[in-house]
Each structure stands twice: as structure tokens, then as C-alpha cells.
Amino acid sequence: MNRDQFLDALAVLARRFEETEGAVGISQEEARALLELFDAGAINAGQLPLPFEEATRGSRVTLTPERAAGAIGAGEAVEAASLAVIEQTGAVPAIALNAPSQQRVNVAHAAMEAFDADVRSLAQDITRGAVRGQDWHSEMIVKIRQHLLQQAQLGKGSPLTPAELDRLQGAMEEQAQFLKRFADEVAVRNELAESAEQVAERRLRREGREVTEEAVEELAEDLRGRAMTEDEIAARARQYKGSSYRAFWEKSEEQVENDDVIIRYIAIDDSGTCLPCSTAEDEGPYLPTRGPMPGAVCLGGGHCRCVRRREVNPEVADSLR
Structure with missing residues (x-):
């Protein structure tokens, strides 16, 4: 992410902060401090999300056909066995596509729960520093794309045609744009927390106040609280399956003759x-x-x-x- 891209991300988050009265985004003061850190080379580029163009367009968000996984044991319950295959391969098994509509609804709900577990695990990874911000962003794109395809196929009851994938592409690109802004917020708020002392010192000097250990710690303590928690990240990440659930019902009803x-x-x-x-x-x-x-x-x-x-x-x- 270059300076112009970073500045764009900060501007959007500052605007969202004002629009939501501080519920989402970052303040103008926080944005200024982060830009100063960026210019000073104090921000690790790997902790920042993918650039906007790379995250919202191109191969990362292009929907491609996913073949149904091979048939599974006839003695296994359709819902449980189908979910196991979805979790392991990302592909919807043929037995689920051919199942009666109510069983496909059950599999769709189970797949939603699996998505929740996946994004919770990713939220845990990024808050504990197990993955970089850029890698978390990439994995989230993969999970959203995969889930959208799963639900659309389950709704239709068969693999999607190229024309159907084209019509679904807009939903994927829209979700990628929403995710980009979310990823920006996760990254910059975490950066504020990690660089709390530096940001606090810069603010005190800019305001002409005495830079004492006590004053720095008082400001730094507030900044550390700006980091998004695992629960906050997981809760927002779960929202991304809403468009997939919509796709399930739309594709299901398109089959009504x-x-x-x-x-x-x-x-x-x-x-x-x-x-x-x-x-x-x-x-x-x-x-x-x-x-x-x-x-x-x-x-x-x-x-x-x-x-x-x-x-x-x-x-x-x-x-x-």
C-alpha cells in the first residue's frame, strides 16, 4: 500500500467516524498521527490490507466454477456428511445438490455456522499476531468467495453456469469493497494500539504540552483501547455471509417453473x-x-x-x- 492508498483509507475511516459519531472508523486526530507514522516508515506494510484495486477486482474476487465433490457414503446423514466435505474441500458434494430442498436448507444453515467458525478463527489469529493484516485480508476474501459459491450452488441444486457466475459476480465485488474498508479499520486501529507511545508523544508535542512519562502513559492507555478485539472482528466478519444467504434463496426460486x-x-x-x-x-x-x-x-x-x-x-x- 503506497502513501496515496493509505491516505485514501484514512480519509474514508475519518469520514465514517464522523458519520457514525465515533462508532466506526478513526478520528481526524488519529488519522493525522497514523499518516505521520507512515511517513516516518514506522508502519509495517505487511500489517496493512491489500491495496484497493488488488482487493476488490481481479483474480482474487473472480468467481470460477467449483465442481461438486464426489459422492459420499450412502449410509451417512446428508447434512452432516455434506458439511464435512464442504469444510474439507470448499466444494458442495453432489449428494447435497441432489437432495430435497429442505435438506439443502439445512446444509446451507450448517455451512453458515462453519463460516462463522472460520472467521472466528481468523479473528483470533489477527488479534494474537499469528497472521499479518494482509494475510488476514486475503483469507477473508477467500472465505467470502467460497461461501457465496457454496450457497448459490446449494440454492440452485446444481453447479452454476458461466452466465450465472457472471450475474453473481457483482455481489462478490460489492462484498470485497465492504471488506476492504473493514480490513483498513482493523489494521489502522491495531496500529494505533501498537504505536500508542509514539502517537501520544507526537500529540503532546504538537499541542505544545510537556512530554512527561505520566502524560504519555495517560494518552497511550486510551490509544491501546482502540485495537479491535477478537469478538468485534468476528462479529463484523460474520455479517459477510448475508449476501450468500440471499444468493441461496434467489437461486432456489429461479428454479421454480x-x-x-x-x-x-x-x-x-x-x-x-x-x-x-x-x-x-x-x-x-x-x-x-x-x-x-x-x-x-x-x-x-x-x-x-x-x-x-x-x-x-x-x-x-x-x-x-
Whole structure:
């Protein structure tokens, strides 16, 4: 990442800080301090994310066909065995693609849980210094791309065609752009924490204040608290499976050939159900592929477990057309 790219990342994060009243991003003062460190050569480039062009376009985000894994033992449960193959190879096994729709929903949910475990492990790695920021960013791109393909294939019930991959490509590029900004925030906030004493000293001198050990430590303590925790990183990372869950339902309903089929949005009725999902249920039914999709409309994003259920109802289908 060169200076212009780093400056762009800082500008976006500072703007987000103002827009969210400090909930996301970094302050202008923190951005200034980080740029000074960068100019002084005090920031390890390997800890910074991939440059924007490399992270959001090109081979890293290009969707390519993933062949279904070979058939698995007939005596094994479809859901459990399919998940094992997905975890080991990244490919959806043929037995899962050919399974009845409800079993594919179960496998989709299991794959979402596996994604959560993967990104939690990555969050643990970066907060403990086991991987560089750039490597964490690369692995997250791989996980998001793989999960999007898995869910789309499960929804369709067969491998995707080149044309279908092209239509899905926009979703992948959008997620890569969101991830780039997230990766920038993880990196710069961790850098603030690691360089807390240097940043504190520079701030005191710039403000014309006496640089004492006590004053430096007081400011440094606040800066150390700016590092994103494992829980914070994992929670935000889990949101990236929302677009994949949406792809599952869209591809599933694209296979509907019966004109008499309608779709009912089924919100999971518990304390975690959000208003948009409840509203989506109340405003239904819908024609296939129309209306709000789980994972997209939900305020919980990747946490959504709502479903869309098919129903044969000629009269209602006619009224919706």
C-alpha cells in the first residue's frame, strides 16, 4: 500500500467516524498521527490490507466454477456428511445438490455456522499476531468467495453456469469493497494500539504540552483501547455471509417453473427477530424471486435464519402478476 492508498483509507475511516459519531472508523486526530507514522516508515506494510484495486477486482474476487465433490457414503446423514466435505474441500458434494430442498436448507444453515467458525478463527489469529493484516485480508476474501459459491450452488441444486457466475459476480465485488474498508479499520486501529507511545508523544508535542512519562502513559492507555478485539472482528466478519444467504434463496426460486407457486417469507419468531423481517412476512406473499430476501433485508445481515417457503396457490399467484 503506497502513501496515496493509505491516505485514501484514512480519509474514508475519518469520514465514517464522523458519520457514525465515533462508532466506526478513526478520528481526524488519529488519522493525522497514523499518516505521520507512515511517513516516518514506522508502519509495517505487511500489517496493512491489500491495496484497493488488488482487493476488490481481479483474480482474487473472480468467481470460477467449483465442481461438486464426489459422492459420499450412502449410509451417512446428508447434512452432516455434506458439511464435512464442504469444510474439507470448499466444494458442495453432489449428494447435497441432489437432495430435497429442505435438506439443502439445512446444509446451507450448517455451512453458515462453519463460516462463522472460520472467521472466528481468523479473528483470533489477527488479534494474537499469528497472521499479518494482509494475510488476514486475503483469507477473508477467500472465505467470502467460497461461501457465496457454496450457497448459490446449494440454492440452485446444481453447479452454476458461466452466465450465472457472471450475474453473481457483482455481489462478490460489492462484498470485497465492504471488506476492504473493514480490513483498513482493523489494521489502522491495531496500529494505533501498537504505536500508542509514539502517537501520544507526537500529540503532546504538537499541542505544545510537556512530554512527561505520566502524560504519555495517560494518552497511550486510551490509544491501546482502540485495537479491535477478537469478538468485534468476528462479529463484523460474520455479517459477510448475508449476501450468500440471499444468493441461496434467489437461486432456489429461479428454479421454480410452476406459474401457480407463490412465496411466503417466514420470519423466525423469537426475541431476535428484527422489524424488517417481520414486515417482510406481513407484506407477503410474493412471486418467486420477488420481494425481500433473507440475509439482505434483515438488520442482522449474516445472522438471519428466516426462510422463504413455496406454496401452490393459483388464485393468489394470478393476483400478484
